[in-house]
Amino acid sequence: MYNDIIVDNFSAPNYVGDLETADHEIEIGNPVCGDRIKVQLLISDSQISKAVFRAWGCATSLATANVFCRSIEGQSITTISKRCTQEISSMLGELEPSQRHCLDILSELHSKLVSQLDIGVA
Amino acid sequence: MELTNTLMRAGLDPIKVALSSTKQLFAMPEAQLLGFKTSLIFEAFTFHYNNNAFYRSACDEKRITPESLRSPADLIKLPLIPIHLFKANDNHKLLSKSLKSVELEMRSTGTSGIPSVSRRCSETVDNAILGIYAMYREFFEISKGAGLYLCPSNEEIPEMGMIKALNLMAGLLDTHKFMVRSDNFVPEDALNQLSVWENNFDRHIIGPPFLINRFIRFLKATNKRIKLDKNTLIITLGGWKRFSGEMLSRAEFNSECMEYLGVEKHQIRDIYALVESNVVAIDDKHGIKHVSPYIHFSVRDPQNLDKEVALNEVGQLAILDPSARSTPGFILTEDLVRLLPKTDNDHRSGQRVEYVMRLPESTEFGCCAVNLDKQLDETEELHSSACPVVA
Numbered sequence: 101m102y103n104d105i106i107v108d109n110f111s112a113p114n115y116v117g118d119l120e121t122a123d124h125e126i127e128i129g130n131p132v133c134g135d136r137i138k139v140q141l142l143i144s145d146s147q148i149s150k151a152v153f154r155a156w157g158c159a160t161s162l163a164t165a166n167v168f169c170r171s172i173e174g175q176s177i178t179t180i181s182k183r184c185t186q187e188i189s190s191m192l193g194e195l196e197p198s199q200r201h202c203l204d205i206l207s208e209l210h211s212k213l214v215s216q217l218d219i220g221v222a
Numbered sequence: 223m224e225l226t227n228t229l230m231r232a233g234l235d236p237i238k239v240a241l242s243s244t245k246q247l248f249a250m251p252e253a254q255l256l257g258f259k260t261s262l263i264f265e266a267f268t269f270h271y272n273n274n275a276f277y278r279s280a281c282d283e284k285r286i287t288p289e290s291l292r293s294p295a296d297l298i299k300l301p302l303i304p305i306h307l308f309k310a311n312d313n314h315k316l317l318s319k320s321l322k323s324v325e326l327e328m329r330s331t332g333t334s335g336i337p338s339v340s341r342r343c344s345e346t347v348d349n350a351i352l353g354i355y356a357m358y359r360e361f362f363e364i365s366k367g368a369g370l371y372l373c374p375s376n377e378e379i380p381e382m383g384m385i386k387a388l389n390l391m392a393g394l395l396d397t398h399k400f401m402v403r404s405d406n407f408v409p410e411d412a413l414n415q416l417s418v419w420e421n422n423f424d425r426h427i428i429g430p431p432f433l434i435n436r437f438i439r440f441l442k443a444t445n446k447r448i449k450l451d452k453n454t455l456i457i458t459l460g461g462w463k464r465f466s467g468e469m470l471s472r473a474e475f476n477s478e479c480m481e482y483l484g485v486e487k488h489q490i491r492d493i494y495a496l497v498e499s500n501v502v503a504i505d506d507k508h509g510i511k512h513v514s515p516y517i518h519f520s521v522r523d524p525q526n527l528d529k530e531v532a533l534n535e536v537g538q539l540a541i542l543d544p545s546a547r548s549t550p551g552f553i554l555t556e557d558l559v560r561l562l563p564k565t566d567n568d569h570r571s572g573q574r575v576e577y578v579m580r581l582p583e584s585t586e587f588g589c590c591a592v593n594l595d596k597q598l599d600e601t602e603e604l605h606s607s608a609c610p611v612v613a
Contacts, residue, residue: 107321134337156336158327
């Protein structure tokens with residue numbers, strides 16, 4: 101049911117945490133099912149130096165938050181903003197239909213990050 | 223212990239035998255039933271002790287090992303998982319098996335909006351389904367009829383535990399309809415559906431109490447009374463506290479069902495269940511809730527959780543569920559209940575329970591039902607403030 105990306109990121113969520121003072125925060129959620137992800141960021145020289153998250157919901161959405169944080173930490177904001185839909189989709193591996201809403205979550209995290217940091221996709 | 227060993231020697235899984243022998247377990251002498259379920263619980267404890275690092279560390283802290291558990295008196299020693307840990311964002315540590323073996327995620331979302339997520343492996347799903355169906359058959363004896371579901375379908379909210387549990391019953395019926403669609407409940411449609419089924423099927427009404435109450439409020443407001451069938455059941459599952467905090471009175475609910483739906487008191491049945499456990503406690507025809515016979519309820523003193531309260535006294539419910547394999551089924555709930563004594567006209571062994579209320583210091587209340595209640599209120603409010611359409 102769960103691919104290795106989801107199993108690994110759910111079972112060992114290395115990016116779980118809180119920052120006392122974050123430069124930016126992204127929060128997304130679905131009020132009906134209760135899936136909620138909060139990401140905190142430290143940014144220096146247009147680069148994300150630290151990304152941590154707290155997430156509540158299904159295993160795939162928790163894993164998605166960890167995948168997202170791992171993928172943006174150490175990256176420049178410009179590089180992240182250039183990710184295409186296909187690249188974002190491939191980050192979670194093959195998903196079952198009941199897990200595919202997490203692709204929307206991952207896309208939303210990207211678009212919120214980009215819009216919050218006011219960088220248009222090139 | 224002896225029965226468990228005999229079953230295992232015969233190549234049978236004792237828990238599967240228990241799940242499919244509800245009637246026989248309810249007919250066992252009390253001491254034998256307690257002994258049997260204790261051995262099932264100890265076997266499940268050993269499994270989680272050996273396979274769950276988080277649970278094992280709680281056991282080590284309390285110096286509890288499988289060898290230290292010998293008799294039903296030792297059940298109180300089992301470390302319990304506080305139910306709020308199912309909401310924690312590191313709830314992966316509750317798993318006794320790899321996520322790869324998890325087949326089904328179910329959730330319940332109370333007033334905080336944070337979902338409590340329970341994960342079931344194939345073995346646990348097998349156990350839950352067998353157990354729930356056996357209890358439905360034992361108490362409802364339903365195998366036909368029409369179900370008016372006053373709740374949304376699983377298609378609309380696929381992971382909600384309450385809906386999933388109620389939807390299982392639909393497989394026993396000839397037909398059913400979900401009357402809450404896109405956060406909308408139109409009581410006129412529900413009434414119309416009942417009239418379509420009249421004289422063709424025994425008509426059952428199934429849903430959370432507040433939604434059935436909402437239907438009754440409509441009947442009351444429009445001064446309509448209906449007469450359902452002699453085999454009708456009004457089956458409720460979900461909280462008795464509305465999103466607004468208002469408590470629905472069970473006595474008042476019963477009396478309104480009798481007046482406006484034309485049923486007798488013995489036709490109104492409530493189910494106590496929670497998404498984190500496979501237990502169902504169901505009202506018999508006298509309105510007494512019986513606990514699944516292979517599951518043990520231990521009612522604790524909220525001021526001293528290592529101590530059980532006496533029969534009839536209110537305390538905090540701990541559930542010892544041997545049918546849970548993916549996560550330990552030893553859960554400390556935030557529900558206040560009392561265990562009831564067996565009465566003379568009650569032929570069943572096992573435990574009887576009365577739900578009292580959510581623990582006052584609990585940070586939230588409700589399950590999926592409470593959010594549904596809120597959404598319906600919001601939808602109604604939106605419609606009531608809409609501009610009138612002028613022809």
